[in-house]
Amino acid sequence: MKKIHILFICAVMAILAAGLIRTAAFPKEINHYENRYANQWPAFTEAGYLDGTYQDGVDAALMDQIPLAEPMKVLYNRANSAFLKTALDAARDLAGIEGERYVDFNGLRLFGDDYLTYWPRSVGSVQTELDAKIAALNGTFARHPELDFYLYYIEKDTDLDFETGEKTGLSDYLLAGLNLSRERMGVYSIDSFGQFAEYFYKTDAHWNHEGSLRGYTQLAELLGIREKTLRPTGDAVLVSHSFSGKKAATVAGEGVLTEDFYGYPYDFPAMTVTVDGQPAGDYGQQTAYLQGRADEPVSYGSYYGGDNGETVLSTGTAGRGNILVIGESFDNAVLKLLACHYDNLYSIDLRYYEHSMGKPFDLTAYTREHGITKVLLIGNIDYFIQDTFDPEV
Secondary structure (H helix, E strand, C coil): CHHHHHHHHHHHHHHHHHHHHHHHHCCCCEECCCCEECCCCCCCCHHHHHHCHHHHHHHHHHHHHCCCHHHHHHHHHHHHHHHHHHHHHHHHHHHCCCCCCCEEECCEEEECCCEEECCCCCHHHHHHHHHHHHHHHHHHHHHCCCCEEEEEEECCHHHECCCCCCECCHHHHHHHHCCCCHHHEEEECCCCHHHHHHHECCCCCCECHHHHHHHHHHHHHHCCCCCCCCCCCCCCEEEEEEECCHHHHHHCCCCCCCEEEEECCCCCCCCEEEECCEEECCCCCHHHHHCCCCCCCCCHHHHHCCCCCEEEEECCCCCCCEEEEECCHHHHHCHHHHHCCCCEEEEECCCCHHHHHCCCCCHHHHHHHCCCCEEEEEECHHHHCCHHHCCCC
């Protein structure tokens, strides 16, 4: 027994030592489980040590870098959420609770037929951030009369109280404060839970195949695209019975909450793709998944394309103009569709641009260098309350 204790202690010490070595010398850049940059070992400062921020930074780095940290977190969430889901289903049956009520679930909420949802946000809860965004964007609009700006706000579960049917007014507040022609601003409106359920995944934060098609069609009209929009060449194809999106992965782990994943087939024109300055075979793997050739379980990012600092889609045509899309992960599902109507589509995710490209984003220099006159700002409330997404710093 004593030998077992000694071996266990040695194993724990070895893991911790490996974590220290990896954190200090060979840190990983990405926390794939939580889809963010992994915390790195902080630079030591006397002020940071005295106020505790240095120690907090070390703790955060170790939690990300130590071997087996991500698998252990996945296992814990999966076991905890499986138990919670079983208990919740039993409690619902026992109490006769209808599905049209919010039920807390591991940090998120369940509504309807097991849709993981965020809590609705009031204007008051984010007014300071929205006011700052309005001021920043109006400044950018004023400084760049040579650019045609368009803005598309995507409503989702944060913009509507499903129990009462009342909208939060976030999009109205934002659009009312912007010095931009109303014809150049659009809203992907969600007015009922039924509509949300039709266009969004149960387990993921994004719109599904129906929702992205709707978004693309609305964007084509907003942007004044005169060409005929692409339509699916056939019925939606079932890609997977066991899709488990980012919401589920965050609070439940893979396999606890799943759903069907469908994709529409499109006849995309030939395009060349570069990602973060390097040639890429494609953006996303839509064709591979639809044909059953993909070599990994489906995710929103693997199917439509991931969050890159810069993605360039070029059709090889001339005379149709170039467009710059400054957005976040929602636009991944419509980039290839929109690119069909331009010579070049440049997509920028400001969360990753400087890290991926090795320099800060400069709107003036970028649009001049690439002959861009049309700029689309696209995102949901999280995009419009973060200064990270300001086109100019």
